[in-house]
Amino acid sequence: MILTxxxxxxxxxxFDEDRRTVIQKAIDAGIExxxxxAIDKSYYKSMFDLKRDFPDHIFLxxxxxxxxxxxxxxxxxxxxxxxxETGSFCGIGEIGIxxxxxxxxxxxxxxxxxxxIQWAKELNLPIAIHCREAFEPIFEIxxxxxxxxxxxxxxxxxxxxxxxxxxxxxxxxxxxxxxxxFKNGKIDxxxxxxxxxxIVLETDSPYLxxxxxxxxxxxxxxxxxxxxxxxxxxxxxxxxxxxxTTENSRQIFKV
Numbered sequence: 001m002i003l004t005x006x007x008x009x010x011x012x013x014x015f016d017e018d019r020r021t022v023i024q025k026a027i028d029a030g031i032e033x034x035x036x037x038a039i040d041k042s043y044y045k046s047m048f049d050l051k052r053d054f055p056d057h058i059f060l061x062x063x064x065x066x067x068x069x070x071x072x073x074x075x076x077x078x079x080x081x082x083x084x085e086t087g088s089f090c091g092i093g094e095i096g097i098x099x100x101x102x103x104x105x106x107x108x109x110x111x112x113x114x115x116x117i118q119w120a121k122e123l124n125l126p127i128a129i130h131c132r133e134a135f136e137p138i139f140e141i142x143x144x145x146x147x148x149x150x151x152x153x154x155x156x157x158x159x160x161x162x163x164x165x166x167x168x169x170x171x172x173x174x175x176x177x178x179x180x181x182f183k184n185g186k187i188d189x190x191x192x193x194x195x196x197x198x199i200v201l202e203t204d205s206p207y208l209x210x211x212x213x214x215x216x217x218x219x220x221x222x223x224x225x226x227x228x229x230x231x232x233x234x235x236x237x238x239x240x241x242x243x244x245t246t247e248n249s250r251q252i253f254k255v
Contacts (some may be wrong), residue, residue, distance in 0.1 A: 001242045003227060004033040004249040005220045007094070007128060007155050007175055007202035010058075011036065011046035014206040014217055023054060026220035033246065034220060035253065037061045037094040037128050037155070040068040041079045059255055061091040063116055066098040066109045066130055073108050077115060084123055090253045092120045093128025094155055097141075100132040110141060117145045120152070126252045127152035129172070135163055142170045153252060156204050161190040168198050173248055175202040178210030178218065181229045192233045200252065201226055201245050 005026070015022055023034070034057055036047055044062075051058045062083035064076045083089055095116045097109045120127045129152060131138050142150070154167045157174040164174055176199055179185040191199075201223055203209075209218035210225040224238075227245075231238045 001030045001239045002033065002246050003031045003223055003242045004035070004201060004246045005031055005203050005205075005223050006035045006153060006200045006249050006252075007037055007177070008034050008205045008220050009037070009039075009207070010034060010205065010220070011043055011050055012206050019050075020053065022219050022221070023057070026223070027057060029221050029224060030242070031220050031223050032057055033059065033249065035059045035061065035090070035128075035249070037065075038063050038080075039065040039094075040076055044079075044083070059090045059253060060088070061093040061128060062089045063091075063093040063095045063128070064112055065094055066096050066113065067101055069105050069109045069112050073105075073112050077112060080116065081119060084119060084125065089125070090255055091126045091128055091152070092116050093126075093152070094130040095127055096130035097134035097137050098130060098132040099134045099137075106137070110137065113138070114141055114145065117141070117150065121145070121147070121149035124149065128155045128175075129153065130155055131159075135159055139163075139166060139170075142172075146170055151252065153200055155202065156208065158185075158187065160186070161193060164190070164194055168194070173198055173200045173252060175200055176230065177202045177204050177226055178208040178214070178222070180233075181210040181225060182214065183211075188229070188233060191230070196234055196236075196241070196244050197248065199230070199245055200248050201230075
């Protein structure tokens with residue numbers, strides 16, 4: 001059984017004391033593929049170190065996280081562009097719009113999102129979308145940019161069934177993580193009506209740990225809890241769910 005964590009911040013400072021142990025523990029449990037989204041340029045050294053230490057298991061993305069879009073965002077985007085032109089990154093992410101923390105940079109967030117989408121289409125790369133209290137502005141840009149070259153993952157999907165179907169029509173997979181195990185997460189109420197072909201698994205570690213670890217540091221090994229919950233919802237054994245969702249990740253990232 002091979003499980004794929006399509007979104008994990010293993011370079012986070014929260015793993016500084018036991019990073020290698022956390023990764024190896026997950027690998028030993030069958031979680032063999034880790035896709036690493038960027039936040040801003042300050043994290044690339046740590047990301048490259050991860051790739052060096054686990055070359056067969058770590059896959060890197062480059063992108064500017066919307067909460068890190070500030071006055072210098074064009075300078076940050078230059079770093080993203082140079083990175084993706086090397087051909088050593090498997091996607092552009094995480095990118096998008098976040099209106100939860102700060103609305104003052106909305107115009108800049110929209111510009112950064114649009115530019116990175118256009119680069120992804122130009123280079124045939126998937127995007128990993130961050131969306132927090134921003135479904136409508138994100139859908140607006142996606143629908144303006146929609147064509148056969150646009151594809152990717154709606155990371156940490158927390159919307160409703162209609163928003164899920166809208167994302168799928170835009171050629172996005174749904175990244176399902178710990179929220180599906182929350183009593184008030186609501187995703188479990190409709191996700192069984194979404195064909196599994198449109199689903200990939202993720203942890204977003206160290207954030208959003210699934211039940212029964214909610215509130216603690218999330219780890220990639222907890223992807224098993226997400227897989228177990230979805231296996232229950234879809235009425236599949238976990239091996240079959242792992243096979244389908246890992247194949248979905250291969251279709252997206254081409255690795």
